[in-house]
Amino acid sequence: MAVLVGNWKMYKTLDQAEAFIDQIAPIAKESGNKIMLAVPYTAIKTLVERAKGTNIVIGAQNMNDASEGAFTGEVAALMLKDVGAEFVLLGHSERRQLFGETNAFINRKVHRALESGIMPLLCVGETYEERQGNQTEEVLKTQLTECLAGCDAKSLMVAYEPIWAIGTGLAATPQMAAEAMKVCRTFVGDTVPLLYGGSVNSENAKSFLENKEINGLLIGSASLTADSFAKIISLK
Numbered sequence: 001m002a003v004l005v006g007n008w009k010m011y012k013t014l015d016q017a018e019a020f021i022d023q024i025a026p027i028a029k030e031s032g033n034k035i036m037l038a039v040p041y042t043a044i045k046t047l048v049e050r051a052k053g054t055n056i057v058i059g060a061q062n063m064n065d066a067s068e069g070a071f072t073g074e075v076a077a078l079m080l081k082d083v084g085a086e087f088v089l090l091g092h093s094e095r096r097q098l099f100g101e102t103n104a105f106i107n108r109k110v111h112r113a114l115e116s117g118i119m120p121l122l123c124v125g126e127t128y129e130e131r132q133g134n135q136t137e138e139v140l141k142t143q144l145t146e147c148l149a150g151c152d153a154k155s156l157m158v159a160y161e162p163i164w165a166i167g168t169g170l171a172a173t174p175q176m177a178a179e180a181m182k183v184c185r186t187f188v189g190d191t192v193p194l195l196y197g198g199s200v201n202s203e204n205a206k207s208f209l210e211n212k213e214i215n216g217l218l219i220g221s222a223s224l225t226a227d228s229f230a231k232i233i234s235l236k
């Protein structure tokens with residue numbers, strides 16, 4: 001059984017989101033895989049209701065580290081819990097690169113998510129330059145050490161997402177992903193799912209899932225259309 005997580009980013013109105021769930025639900029049921037969707041805040045509550053009785057798990061794409069407060073535009077972990085989100089992406093490279101999120105900030109979010117009963121899906125990964133400079137292992141170790149400092153690293157998931165592979169059409173090889181998983185595994189318990197993300201599509205998904213180090217996939221653009229996501233979640 002693989003863990004297959006869609007990341008919708010800043011896409012889909014409520015109508016579009018609901019139509020997607022209706023289309024995917026029967027396929028998800030048959031698939032035998034664990035299906036999760038990280039959706040926009042605006043869709044969480046509606047989709048949690050809509051996905052009841054299916055095996056689709058709904059989560060969020062971000063949250064703030066504070067419990068509550070004067071942080072205009074931010075969303076707290078307990079608010080996510082309140083509307084039924086079961087997991088949250090933390091440290092996605094778009095958050096790190098476009099919004100300046102640091103490992104220390106992400107670490108505080110991981111703590112907050114865990115204490116609020118929401119499973120963090122921590123994203124880590126190197127830039128193209130870092131890979132070219134043979135720094136991948138070191139970068140991953142630093143991100144994992146700093147993002148997981150003081151955490152019980154058992155009740156979470158980790159996604160290895162090389163930044164050069166996200167949204168570029170240039171996926172890592174399963175071998176590269178498996179090597180990164182070995183580094184990640186030394187930081188988390190045996191049961192923590194380790195996912196690969198970065199230009200996964202219905203053509204290359206199987207090659208990753210065939211590797212026993214890789215427990216699942218984090219899928220961006222190929223999770224946006226029900227047809228391509230259905231092909232991926234149907235893989236055995």
Ligand code: PEP
Pocket residue numbers: 007161165166167168169197198199200218219220221222
């Ligand atoms: C992502 O956003 O986490 C991602 C992996 O995107 P894509 O699949 O589009 O590369």
